[in-house]
Amino acid sequence: MxxxxxxxxxxxxxxxxxxxxxxxxxxxxxxxxxxxxxxxxxxxxxxxxxxxxxxxxxxxxxxxxxxxxxxxxxxxxxxxxxxxxxxxxxxxxxxxxxxxxxxxxxxxxxxxxxxxxxxxxxxxxxxxxxxxxxxxxxxxxxxxxxxxxxxxxxxxxxxxxxxxxxxxxxxxxxxxxxxxxxxxxxxxxxxxxxxxxxxxxxxxxxxxxxxxxxxxxxxxxxxxxxxxxxxxxxxxxxxxxxxASAGLRFERQCHNAQALATMLQSHPGVRAVRYPGLADDPAHPVAAAQMRRFGALVSAELADATAVHALVRRSELLIAATSFGSVHTSVDRRARWGDAVADGFARISCGIEDTDDLLADIERALG
Known part of the structure; x- marks a missing residue:
C-alpha cells in the first residue's frame, strides 16, 4: 500500500x-x-x-x-x-x-x-x-x-x-x-x-x-x-x-472548525462568517477541488472590538492569542495588527476540545 x-x-x-x-x-x-x-x-x-x-x-x-x-x-x-x-x-x-x-x-x-x-x-x-x-x-x-x-x-x-x-x-x-x-x-x-x-x-x-x-x-x-x-x-x-500526532490533531481541529462555522452562521451576534468548508462560502468550489480538508481557521465578524473581547472574557475555553494551529482554541482580533478588516473581525483557530463542549462554550459566551 x-x-x-x-x-x-x-x-x-x-x-x-x-x-x-x-x-x-x-x-x-x-x-x-x-x-x-x-x-x-x-x-x-x-x-x-x-x-x-x-x-x-x-x-x-x-x-x-x-x-x-x-x-x-x-x-x-x-x-x-x-x-x-x-x-x-x-x-x-x-x-x-x-x-x-x-x-x-x-x-x-x-x-x-x-x-x-x-x-x-x-x-x-x-x-x-x-x-x-x-x-x-x-x-x-x-x-x-x-x-x-x-x-x-x-x-x-x-x-x-x-x-x-x-x-x-x-x-x-x-x-x-x-x-x-x-x-x-x-x-x-x-x-x-x-x-x-x-x-x-x-x-x-x-x-x-x-x-x-x-x-x-x-x-x-x-x-x-x-x-x-x-x-x-x-x-x-x-x-x-x-x-507524529499532527493527523489526529488536524482531523479534530477541522471537524471543530466546520461545526463552529455552521453554528456561527445562524447566530444573531455574528455579522459574517468565512470558512472554505461551508457550501455557500464563495471559496468553497475551488477549495473542494484542491483541498483534502478545509483547515482549522474560521473568520467571524462581530459588532466591534468590544464584542470580540467580551467573547473571550466570557468563555471558559477560548484564549486570546495570535498565531494559530494550537491544541487550544484561540481568538485573534486581526485589526490589532493592521490587517484591512473591521474592528470586530475575529480569526478563530479551532483546537482539539470536544466539539460539543466548544460549541456550547462559544454560544454561551456570545450571549
Whole structure:
C-alpha cells in the first residue's frame, strides 16, 4: 500500500518513523551538536552545526513525505523560510507578485528589503493574482489566505505562471500538507510556518521549504547556510515529535472548525462568517477541488472590538492569542495588527476540545 493511500494519522506517523533496527530507540533522541569528529577523506555527512544535523534530516524527510516533495529544508521560523525562498527566486529587475490579502509581514519584508534592491513588487488579492501572474517573474500565493480565508485556484495559477515562465511559490501554512499539496497542483516551491498546525503546541518556532526540484533545494540550502537562519536541534526534535500526532490533531481541529462555522452562521451576534468548508462560502468550489480538508481557521465578524473581547472574557475555553494551529482554541482580533478588516473581525483557530463542549462554550459566551 503506497503512503499516499494511507489516512492522515497513518501518514503523519509513518513520516516520522525510522527504519526498525534492533537495539536502536523507536523514537530517536535529539542530536544537539555544533561540531563533529572529522574523517581523513573529507567525505563527512556532518561537519558543523550550521550546515547539517542528523535531527534536521529526520525532520526534513518527514516534511518532504507529507508535502509530496523530493526534498525539504527546515528553518528557524516560517518567515525565515519564506524570505529564503524569495531571496533565491528574485533578482534586481524582476517582478514579484505578493498576496495583498495574505500575511502582512511578508509584504513588509518585500517593501523594506526587496524593493530597495530593484525588485518590483505588485500586491494582488486572491481574486486578482492569476491575472497579475501574466506580468510576473515570481509569484507568491497564500491559500487559504490569512486571515480572510479566500482560496486561490492553484492549478489555474500554475498554468498562468508556466505560460510566463514565472516561478510559483505557495505558502501552505493555513492548509498544512494534510489539507493540500501545492506541489501536486503545479507549485515550484512550498513554504510554511511549522509553528502552526504541524507543531500545534504553541511552544516553538519553525518553518520549512519543500520542492521537487533539486536545483531549487540546493539554492535554498545555500541561502540557509550563509544566512544562518537554522532551526535548533532540540526544536527540530520537538517538531518531529509533534508531527507524529499532527493527523489526529488536524482531523479534530477541522471537524471543530466546520461545526463552529455552521453554528456561527445562524447566530444573531455574528455579522459574517468565512470558512472554505461551508457550501455557500464563495471559496468553497475551488477549495473542494484542491483541498483534502478545509483547515482549522474560521473568520467571524462581530459588532466591534468590544464584542470580540467580551467573547473571550466570557468563555471558559477560548484564549486570546495570535498565531494559530494550537491544541487550544484561540481568538485573534486581526485589526490589532493592521490587517484591512473591521474592528470586530475575529480569526478563530479551532483546537482539539470536544466539539460539543466548544460549541456550547462559544454560544454561551456570545450571549
Amino acid at each position: 503506497s503512503s499516499h493511500n494511507y489516512g492522515d494519522s497513518t501518514r503523519s506517523l509513518k513520516a516520522v518513523s525510522a527504519q526498525a533496527i534492533p537495539g536502536q530507540p523507536v523514537s530517536p533522541p535529539a542530536v544537539p551538536a555544533a561540531t563533529y569528529h572529522l574523517s581523513d577523506d573529507d567525505a563527512d555527512l556532518d561537519t558543523y552545526g550550521r550546515a547539517s544535523n542528523p535531527t534536521w534530516r529526520r525532520l526534513e524527510s518527514a516534511l518532504a513525505e507529507l508535502e509530496g516533495a523530493s526534498g525539504a529544508l527546515a528553518f528557524g521560523s516560517g518567515m525565515a523560510a519564506i524570505t529564503a525562498a524569495l531571496n533565491v527566486s528574485t533578482k534586481p529587475g524582476m517582478v514579484l507578485v505578493l498576496p495583498a490579502d495574505g500575511y502582512y509581514q511578508v509584504r513588509r519584508y518585500a517593501a523594506e528589503y526587496l524593493v530597495p534592491v530593484g525588485v518590483t513588487v505588485i500586491e494582488a488579492t486572491s481574486s486578482q493574482i492569476i491575472d497579475a501572474a501574466a506580468g510576473a517573474d515570481v509569484v507568491l500565493a497564500e491559500t487559504p489566505t490569512n486571515p480572510k480565508l479566500d482560496v486561490v485556484d492553484l492549478r489555474a495559477l500554475a498554468t498562468a505562471c508556466r505560460g510566463r515562465g514565472a516561478r510559483l511559490i505557495v505558502d501552505n501554512t493555513t492548509a498544512t500538507p494534510l489539507g493540500q499539496q501545492p506541489l501536486s497542483l503545479g507549485a515550484d516551491l512550498v513554504v510554511a510556518s511549522a509553528t502552526k498546525g504541524l507543531s500545534g503546541h504553541s511552544d516553538l518556532l519553525a518553518g520549512y521549504v519543500a520542492a521537487n526540484r533539486p536545483d531549487l533545494i540546493a539554492a535554498v540550502d545555500r541561502q540557509r547556510l550563509l544566512a544562518g537562519a537554522i532551526l535548533g536541534a532540540f526544536e527540530a526534535w520537538l517538531l518531529l515529535r509533534s508531527v
